[in-house]
Amino acid sequence: MxxxxxxxxxxxxxxxxxxxxxxxxxxxxxxxxxxxxxxxxxxxxxxxxxxxxxxxxxxxxxxxxxxxxxxxxxxxxxxxxxxxxxxPEVVKETLVVEEVAQVEKVPQVAPVVTSTSSSNEGGRFYSPLVKSIAKTEGISAAELDSISGSGKDGRVNKYDMMAYVENRSSAQVVTPTAVPIPHIPATPVQSRTPAVPGLTDRVEPMGRMRKKIAQHMLASQQTSPHVYSTTEVDVTNLVNFRIQSKDAFLEKYGVKLTYTPMILDACIKGIQKFPLMNASIDGDNIVHHQKINMGVAVALPDNNLIVPAIKASEEKNFLGLTRATADLAARARINKLEPDEIFGSTFTVTNPGIFGSLFGMAIINQPNVGILSVGSIQKKAVVKETEFGDAIVIRSMMYITLGYDHRIIDGAYGTRFLSRVTELIEAFDGSDIKL
Known part of the structure; x- marks a missing residue:
C-alpha cells in the first residue's frame, strides 16, 4: 500500500x-x-x-x-x-522527442553512462545538496569521504559541509607569486574535532530557529567581505528630548518613545543621499531597491534573534516609524509576525547597546549590503569648541558601527554614509514632532 x-x-x-x-x-x-x-x-x-x-x-x-x-x-x-x-507534461516531452526522431535519423552513438546514485564507490550516501556543495567548492571524492557526518548513521549534511568549507578556507594559505604551482595532492584538512562532553555536561540539540540563524550567519560571512567603520556620536539632544517628552508622547500617541525610530529616521535620510547602501547583489548585477525596507533586529525571549522589516519606511513620518517599530517588536516576541514581515529588508539596524555593549560589529543580514550597530549611551567628558576656546563638557556619547559589503561598497562611500548618519543623529531636536 x-x-x-x-x-x-x-x-x-x-x-x-x-x-x-x-x-x-x-x-x-x-x-x-x-x-x-x-x-x-x-x-x-x-x-x-x-x-x-x-x-x-x-x-x-x-x-x-x-x-x-x-x-x-x-x-x-x-x-x-x-x-x-x-x-501530461512528461508525455508531451516524450512525444516531441519521437517526432524529432522521425524527421531526421541520426547515427546512434554509444551513450555515456553516468551514475545516478547518491553513493560513492565505497557505499557512503551523499545527498544531492551535499554533492552540489562539494562540486562548487572543489572538494574531491577522497576529501569528501574524510568529512565527519553529524546526520543519521554518520551521514554528511549541509551543515557539516558549511563547517568543513569554513575550516578548509581558513587553513588555506595564499602565496603571492605569479609562478604557476603544480598541483600536488595534499592530505585533506580534517573537519573541526567535535567537543567531547564531560560527565557533567549537558548536550542540547539546536532548535529549528537557531539552526536557521547559524546557517544564515555562516552564509553571510562566506558571501560578503565585511568591512567596518565606526564613529562616536553626541546624542545629548536625543537623550534630553526623550527625557523631556516621553510622558507626553506616551499619553498622546499611546506608544513609548525610544531611541530606535530616531536612529532609523537618520538612516533613511542617509540612504536617500547614499542609495547604494540600499542595494543588493544578484550574481554579477547590482539591484537598486526603490523602497527602503528597514530591518530591525529584535532579541527574543528564547535567546534567538529575528529581523522584521518596516516596508517602505521612507514613506513614514517619525510617529509612523515609532508605531511600526513597537508593533513589530512586540509581535516578534510572541511569535505573531506574518511571514512577509520577516523578509524583504534592504538595510538593517541592530542595537546591542541596550544590553550594555559599547559597540558591536554585526554580521550583514543577507541580501543587504549594510548593517548599522548601535552601542550603549554613556556620559563622557569631551572637548568642545566654544567662542571662548576649548572647553571640557559632559555629553551623552554613543558609538555606531557600520558593517558593509566590500564587493560594492568601498571605504570612502561607506564612511561618508556613516558620517551623514552621525550628523543627522546629532542634529535631531524633535522640533517636527507634535506633542
Missing part, C-alpha cells in the same frame, strides 16, 4: 512551501530518509527525506508549485508496485 508524502511544516508561521527540485523520478527506488525533494519555505531551502523505503509511484506537484503545508505531494509504494501514469 502506498504511503503519502506530505508538505512538511518547517516552522510555526509557515503555511506553504515551494517545490524546488525533485531528486527522484517516478519509478525510482528510494531508501528510508533518502532525499526525495528540495523545497523552499520563507526563502530557506530544505531537503525533504523519504518517510519510507520503496518506489516513487506518484508525483502530485511540479517544480515551482506552491503547496500548502499538510498537502500530499507524492506517494511511495512497495517494491513491484506500478507507478501512476505519467503526467
Amino acid at each position: 502506498a504511503m503519502d508524502v506530505i508538505m512538511p511544516k518547517m516552522g510555526e508561521s509557515i503555511t506553504e512551501g515551494t517545490v524546488l527540485e525533485w531528486k527522484k523520478n517516478i519509478g525510482d527506488t528510494i531508501a528510508l530518509d533518502e532525499t526525495l525533494l528540495e523545497i523552499s519555505t520563507d526563502k530557506v531551502d530544505s531537503e525533504v527525506p523519504s518517510p519510507a523505503a520503496g518506489v516513487l509511484v506518484e508525483i502530485l506537484f511540479n517544480v515551482n508549485d506552491v503547496v500548502e503545508v499538510g498537502t500530499v505531494i507524492a506517494r511511495i509504494g512497495g517494491e513491484g508496485e506500478d507507478p501512476v501514469e505519467k503526467s
